[in-house]
Amino acid sequence: MKITPLAIAITALTGSLNAWAAKPAAEPISPIQPAVITNPKLVELGKKLYFDPRLSKSGAISCNSCHNLSMGGTDNLKTSIGHNWQKGPINSPTVLNSRFALAQFWDGRAKDLKEQAGGPIANPGEMAFTHELAVDVLKSIPQYVAEFKSAFGTDAVDIGRITTAIAAFEETLVTPDSRFDKWLKGDKKALNEKELAGYALFKNSGCVACHNGPAVGGTSFQKMGVVEPYKATSPAEGRSAVTGKDADRFNFKVPTLRNVELTYPYFHDGEAATLEKAVDVMGRLQLGKQFTTDENASIVAFLKTLTGKQPNFKLPTLPPSSNATPQPKPFE
Ligand code: HEC
Numbered sequence: 001m002k003i004t005p006l007a008i009a010i011t012a013l014t015g016s017l018n019a020w021a022a023k024p025a026a027e028p029i030s031p032i033q034p035a036v037i038t039n040p041k042l043v044e045l046g047k048k049l050y051f052d053p054r055l056s057k058s059g060a061i062s063c064n065s066c067h068n069l070s071m072g073g074t075d076n077l078k079t080s081i082g083h084n085w086q087k088g089p090i091n092s093p094t095v096l097n098s099r100f101a102l103a104q105f106w107d108g109r110a111k112d113l114k115e116q117a118g119g120p121i122a123n124p125g126e127m128a129f130t131h132e133l134a135v136d137v138l139k140s141i142p143q144y145v146a147e148f149k150s151a152f153g154t155d156a157v158d159i160g161r162i163t164t165a166i167a168a169f170e171e172t173l174v175t176p177d178s179r180f181d182k183w184l185k186g187d188k189k190a191l192n193e194k195e196l197a198g199y200a201l202f203k204n205s206g207c208v209a210c211h212n213g214p215a216v217g218g219t220s221f222q223k224m225g226v227v228e229p230y231k232a233t234s235p236a237e238g239r240s241a242v243t244g245k246d247a248d249r250f251n252f253k254v255p256t257l258r259n260v261e262l263t264y265p266y267f268h269d270g271e272a273a274t275l276e277k278a279v280d281v282m283g284r285l286q287l288g289k290q291f292t293t294d295e296n297a298s299i300v301a302f303l304k305t306l307t308g309k310q311p312n313f314k315l316p317t318l319p320p321s322s323n324a325t326p327q328p329k330p331f332e
């Protein structure tokens, strides 16, 4: 046979079709890969900053106050408590697996973790500090100055480096090895019948149209209340606050469902106290579907298989303040 470009193309096509036919149908959710740490000094510095309440005006609030790594990276409150016991406007999302999201915040107003990390420090309703004061505090602590130097190679301590370090730590906050991931990787005994029935319902009813990818969410902005409107108790308007477009009103970043068993209460206003309630609302408002009690229970059982290995490390010991460190102002 004369080998023509067409023959080559056909052979290549048949080859890939055969390979495709041999593979099981692709799943809409992929396993979480463990973190690969390339700059351990930077990650260690970021971990300290994440736990350091001296980045707040009060000296009492750290990132971990609202994204508690002992509680699925959340505060398990409807909305967070900020500086001076202020009532937060919106539910605190988990920081776990946030690296997989297309953008940060419910409305996606920060493009990545580094851009996000500067927000809460200077937010008067959260840590109520300023970037300048945060830099002054860290510069007054000799061990921090030395750690910035060893992580970055040169002397400067500035807000860009602070947020780079915090983001590098957050990149490591992934939760591999959930039972669901074990099942995805071929351990067919990792899930029981009820959980598998829940996963089938999750796929067949259309939840995966929005909750997909490694984080089972975070891949798009979607309207809350597609079939029926959602009556939120929070003033948040969603994506339209960023784009200014009316069509984006009440579009929110689809939240990750990884570790959802730990990240209650649910929705941007924190109004769904239980997973059963959240699944019921999603079925009715997003899909026009009323699940039976059994169907709801099996979806909830499936969702609980998404709990992965939680970050596990020694709590960092924070370097002590020096005599020159600006004093915290907890009651102002
Ligand atoms: C007072 C509570 C509070 C503190 C302190 C706080 N956060 Fe948050 N965080 C929130 C809330 C509430 C949101 C959601 C805000 C929104 O979407 O408008 C959020 C959002 C985030 C997100 C986006 C997650 C997502 O899925 O969109 C990340 C990442 C994050 N915070 C990291 C941090 C870091 C890092 C710090 C410390 C520098 C910090 N937070 C301090 C309450 C807090």
Ligand code: HEC
Binding pocket: 202, 205, 206, 207, 208, 209, 210, 211, 221, 222, 223, 224, 226, 252, 253, 254, 255, 256, 257, 260, 263, 265, 266, 267, 268, 269, 275, 278, 279, 282, 283, 286, 287, 299
């Ligand atoms: C049209 C897109 C879409 C579909 C379909 C959809 N969801 Fe959602 N889901 C969202 C959005 C957007 C939110 C956040 C809404 C909010 O907080 O206001 C959300 C939130 C959730 C939450 C709460 C997570 C949290 O941390 O607050 C759960 C649980 C959930 N969905 C499960 C499901 C299930 C189960 C299905 C199928 C029955 C489903 N979703 C179908 C878009 C969707």
